[in-house]
Amino acid sequence: MTGKIEKSPSPSEVGFSVMSRRTLLASAAVAAAAGGVVLTSCGDDDDSGGGGGGSEVTFGSNYSDPKDSEAIKAAIDSTGLSVKINTVDHNTYQENFNTYIQQPDDVVCWFAGYRMRAFAGKGVVSDISDVWAKLPDMSEGFKNASTGLDGKQYFVPFYFYPWAVHYRKSLFADKGYSIPTTWDDFIALCDQMVADGITPLAAANDGGWPQMGMFDMINMRTNGYDFHVSLMGGKESWTDDKVKKVFENWSALLDYYQPDVNGRTWQDAATALGNNEVGMYLLGTFVTSNFDDTQQDIIDDIDFFAFPAIDPAYGQEAVEAPIDGFMMAKSPKNDAGARSLLGALGGAGAIDAYIGVNPAVVAANSKAKTDGYNALQEKSAEIVGAAKYISQFLDRDTDPDFAAKVVGKAIQDFLSDPGQIDSILSTVEEQKKTYTFE
Amino acid sequence: MSSNKVTAAPPTGRRRRFSQLTKRDKIVLWVMVGIPTFLHVVLVWIPAILTGILSFMRWDNIRPVSTAELVGFRNYWEIFTIFDNQLFPALFNNLILMVWLFLCSAIGVLLAYLLDKNIKGTRFYQSVYYFPVVLSMAVVGFIWKSVMFNRDSGLLNILWPGKPVDFVGDQSKLFEIHLPLLDFPLGLSKNFAALLIAMAWRHIGYVMVLYLAGLKSFDPALREAAAIDGCNEWQTFRSVVFPGLKPINVVVAVITVIEALRAYDIVAALSEPRGTEVMGTLVTNSLMGEGGGYAGRGSAFGMVLFLLCIGFIIWYVINNFRERVT
Numbered sequence: 001m002t003g004k005i006e007k008s009p010s011p012s013e014v015g016f017s018v019m020s021r022r023t024l025l026a027s028a029a030v031a032a033a034a035g036g037v038v039l040t041s042c043g044d045d046d047d048s049g050g051g052g053g054g055s056e057v058t059f060g061s062n063y064s065d066p067k068d069s070e071a072i073k074a075a076i077d078s079t080g081l082s083v084k085i086n087t088v089d090h091n092t093y094q095e096n097f098n099t100y101i102q103q104p105d106d107v108v109c110w111f112a113g114y115r116m117r118a119f120a121g122k123g124v125v126s127d128i129s130d131v132w133a134k135l136p137d138m139s140e141g142f143k144n145a146s147t148g149l150d151g152k153q154y155f156v157p158f159y160f161y162p163w164a165v166h167y168r169k170s171l172f173a174d175k176g177y178s179i180p181t182t183w184d185d186f187i188a189l190c191d192q193m194v195a196d197g198i199t200p201l202a203a204a205n206d207g208g209w210p211q212m213g214m215f216d217m218i219n220m221r222t223n224g225y226d227f228h229v230s231l232m233g234g235k236e237s238w239t240d241d242k243v244k245k246v247f248e249n250w251s252a253l254l255d256y257y258q259p260d261v262n263g264r265t266w267q268d269a270a271t272a273l274g275n276n277e278v279g280m281y282l283l284g285t286f287v288t289s290n291f292d293d294t295q296q297d298i299i300d301d302i303d304f305f306a307f308p309a310i311d312p313a314y315g316q317e318a319v320e321a322p323i324d325g326f327m328m329a330k331s332p333k334n335d336a337g338a339r340s341l342l343g344a345l346g347g348a349g350a351i352d353a354y355i356g357v358n359p360a361v362v363a364a365n366s367k368a369k370t371d372g373y374n375a376l377q378e379k380s381a382e383i384v385g386a387a388k389y390i391s392q393f394l395d396r397d398t399d400p401d402f403a404a405k406v407v408g409k410a411i412q413d414f415l416s417d418p419g420q421i422d423s424i425l426s427t428v429e430e431q432k433k434t435y436t437f438e
Numbered sequence: 439m440s441s442n443k444v445t446a447a448p449p450t451g452r453r454r455r456f457s458q459l460t461k462r463d464k465i466v467l468w469v470m471v472g473i474p475t476f477l478h479v480v481l482v483w484i485p486a487i488l489t490g491i492l493s494f495m496r497w498d499n500i501r502p503v504s505t506a507e508l509v510g511f512r513n514y515w516e517i518f519t520i521f522d523n524q525l526f527p528a529l530f531n532n533l534i535l536m537v538w539l540f541l542c543s544a545i546g547v548l549l550a551y552l553l554d555k556n557i558k559g560t561r562f563y564q565s566v567y568y569f570p571v572v573l574s575m576a577v578v579g580f581i582w583k584s585v586m587f588n589r590d591s592g593l594l595n596i597l598w599p600g601k602p603v604d605f606v607g608d609q610s611k612l613f614e615i616h617l618p619l620l621d622f623p624l625g626l627s628k629n630f631a632a633l634l635i636a637m638a639w640r641h642i643g644y645v646m647v648l649y650l651a652g653l654k655s656f657d658p659a660l661r662e663a664a665a666i667d668g669c670n671e672w673q674t675f676r677s678v679v680f681p682g683l684k685p686i687n688v689v690v691a692v693i694t695v696i697e698a699l700r701a702y703d704i705v706a707a708l709s710e711p712r713g714t715e716v717m718g719t720l721v722t723n724s725l726m727g728e729g730g731g732y733a734g735r736g737s738a739f740g741m742v743l744f745l746l747c748i749g750f751i752i753w754y755v756i757n758n759f760r761e762r763v764t
Contacts, residue, residue, distance in 0.1 A: 098500045206709055207709040208709070262606075263608065272590070412711070416608075427523060431521060434521075435732075
């Protein structure tokens with residue numbers, strides 16, 4: 001299961017810390033054991049069974065861990081519809097999705113952003129704009145993240161986790177640090193930490209994906225969300241001065257980084273944050289899953305703030321938050337049923353039922369119950385609900401092959417030798433031209 | 439020799455050959471040869487040929503195969519000119535690995551030779567050296583990554599006297615070679631050098647056990663004869679033992695080359711940091727995973743590795759047949 005660490009984790013893999021580390025490991029073992037399951041057969045097996053009544057909807061699920069599968073069943077039961085759930089181990093599901101989507105179930109689990117848009121663009125999933133007309137409780141940010149390049153909706157969000165700058169409340173209180181909202185404040189805070197003998201920024205890049213989050217944030221703060229999406233869509237040049245400006249800003253932060261970024265796992269960097277060796281850490285909220293039950297005091301002490309504004313024109317309007325949700329097959333056996341299932345799953349009732357079983361996620365629906373949330377979940381809902389734009393993460397917002405093989409390697413090269421950035425970017429631009437981004 | 443045989447044969451003009459095999463023997467033979475051949479063709483050659491065909495096509499791996507279009511040598515042109523900063527470092531790493539593993543094989547042979555002397559505690563040393571071989575390379579990778587190499591808490595960094603070293607991620611080069619047609623230098627990255635040590639840990643034990651088995655079956659009389667003739671230890675090894683163990687030597691050489699070409703799992707277990715890429719990881723990463731819509735380019739990478747392997751295999755088979763004939 002080495003493939004797992006080569007991509008940013010999906011919200012279903014890493015919930016919030018109410019799920020202890022031990023269960024996370026146990027569920028990973030179960031997933032690994034189930035890894036041999038072959039996916040392609042599950043789509044068409046039930047042709048004969050479905051013949052009995054036109055009312056049944058088939059649901060292709062990647063909620064394979066025991067708790068997740070129980071939770072998704074509760075969510076689907078709450079809709080009151082007749083649904084047949086076909087579950088596949090989530091790693092297998094993801095790796096075989098290309099094949100699976102050619103003969104899918106009526107409703108399938110997937111991710112928002114480019115990963116949805118790629119399949120929408122190829123015409124293998126259905127336009128569900130009519131379902132969105134009945135989803136008033138989703139924020140504008142979620143709607144943008146569910147919209148294809150043609151302006152129609154193809155995706156219903158279920159839950160998410162945000163990326164933000166994490167810190168320990170006790171450390172900030174002890175030293176009298178205040179939350180920076182502008183770039184200058186941020187740099188000043190870093191300088192202050194250096195003076196206090198603390199490394200300001202935890203930094204990991206093992207697997208090549210964690211630092212993509214830093215690129216996303218600096219780009220969206222420097223050049224705005226629209227430029228970011230356009231760059232990810234292959235429409236901008238990587239040798240543009242705007243992109244160079246991103247790396248200039250980034251270079252200014254490298255002085256405050258933990259040394260030797262490329263070989264460190266995000267877990268090791270999280271441990272440094274837990275030990276107060278570093279002051280701040282830009283990562284998804286899954287950072288708390290690095291700590292086990294005996295370190296509950298650390299988990300409770302971790303808080304986060306939105307990445308500071310760089311260009312006031314863009315402020316802090318964009319937030320990065322990978323979203324899990326659902327799409328509809330191109331030609332489902334039960335079109336009307338699939339649409340009503342998607343509408344119901346987008347409602348507050350379904351996610352409430354899900355969170356009733358597995359409280360480790362944050363609902364996309366703004367009317368969902370929040371009384372069971374811990375402080376981080378509450379804050380996540382708040383920060384993302386208020387965002388005008390939600391990006392998904394670099395390896396979800398662009399061609400995954402381009403993200404991993406071109407941009408990911410370029411970022412590793414940049415972190416290894418920042419002085420080479422011009423030639424690194426021209427290589428990215430040259431290689432970008434072999435991608436179609438359709 | 440052969441001319442004698444011809445004259446010794448009976449001077450009959452009949453071309454019919456007598457077979458010593460009964461009908462049943464023939465059926466058994468056909469089944470025993472046929473089934474493996476069938477499986478081999480279906481599982482190895484057909485996929486290999488299909489990969490070869492795919493490498494001349496552009497296909498997004500999502501839409502039906504009928505949408506794939508022929509693009510000639512475009513994929514090859516792309517990997518040799520645009521993705522040259524991925525292909526050539528990978529090829530170069532495989533080359534370094536091959537040289538290195540031959541060196542390790544030599545050390546393995548030396549250890550085997552020493553252990554064959556029945557020194558005290560032979561069995562203990564044997565077990566210690568052989569231990570890593572029972573682990574899969576992926577496990578070796580995980581062990582070295584978390585226990586040995588880790589920058590913040592790894593054993594090597596605790597023992598290391600100076601500043602902590604990033605054994606996993608440091609992609610700066612130990613030496614560089616500038617080739618005329620490439621706009622970047624090739625060289626041995628520090629993190630790949632660290633990986634080489636982890637690979638040696640396993641490869642030495644592997645070769646040692648193979649060679650030890652050969653030495654145990656080596657006729658002691660030959661060695662005694664060499665001693666009587668006044669050979670010293672080195673001369674005995676070089677002129678008597680080493681040539682006498684030719685079959686084992688060939689096996690060791692073949693294993694070493696194959697290990698160097700197929701290296702994949704240990705690099706993947708270290709999540710393939712930049713600097714450690716080998717052909718195996720390059721091929722897999724281009725073809726696997728969701729959303730990877732560049733089956734043609736990935737196949738082209740695959741064909742490069744395929745041609746390297748097949749080149750070696752053809753050389754080996756030809757050599758082997760030539761020896762049998764003479």
